[in-house]
């Protein structure tokens with residue numbers, strides 16, 4: 371294996387966890403969607419998820435003010451719409467209308483789920499101590515929905531500069547992990 375030095379600005383491309391998600395918020399009676407890939411699971415149950423949301427994003431203000439969102443997980447079938455939601459702002463665009471996404475009422479939180487997504491996680495902000503420093507919101511998932519018929523979802527994994535890996539084959543190995 372021949373290795374080359376990688377610019378530090380590109381390290382994120384190696385560690386991008388994915389899947390790319392679509393985070394919905396509802397603020398001042400307007401629903402919005404943003405693409406998000408900097409997230410990490412922090413606890414099994416109750417499920418905690420850390421999400422970095424840039425302070426310039428419209429979604430940041432909504433999340434800070436309302437403390438609720440839905441983490442929707444698209445598959446490759448929504449690739450174009452996902453990138454669209456990551457390259458436009460809810461300040462100027464109604465992204466549900468612009469990208470043909472269908473809002474569906476959630477059961478525990480006010481922001482809508484996206485009907486076309488393979489899974490939707492209703493979540494509340496439970497810790498904002500790292501928001502000022504890292505734009506990191508800690509969310510607790512309070513209700514989770516998943517497509518009952520989809521066993522191997524072809525989710526999107528961002529590799530930087532418009533490149534995405536699409537999840538493929540599932541393999542089974544013995545493991546202590548849940």
Ligand SMILES: Cc1cc2nc3c(=O)[nH]c(=O)nc-3n(C[C@H](O)[C@H](O)[C@H](O)COP(=O)(O)O)c2cc1C
Nearest residue numbers: 404405406407408423424427428429456458459460
């Ligand atoms: C694949 C992809 C992943 C992204 N991941 C993040 C992320 O993790 N955090 C973030 O703040 N912005 C992320 N973005 C950028 C936001 O989605 C983008 O700034 C968007 O315009 C914000 O929309 P809003 O202003 O309506 O909130 C990502 C964009 C793309 C295309």
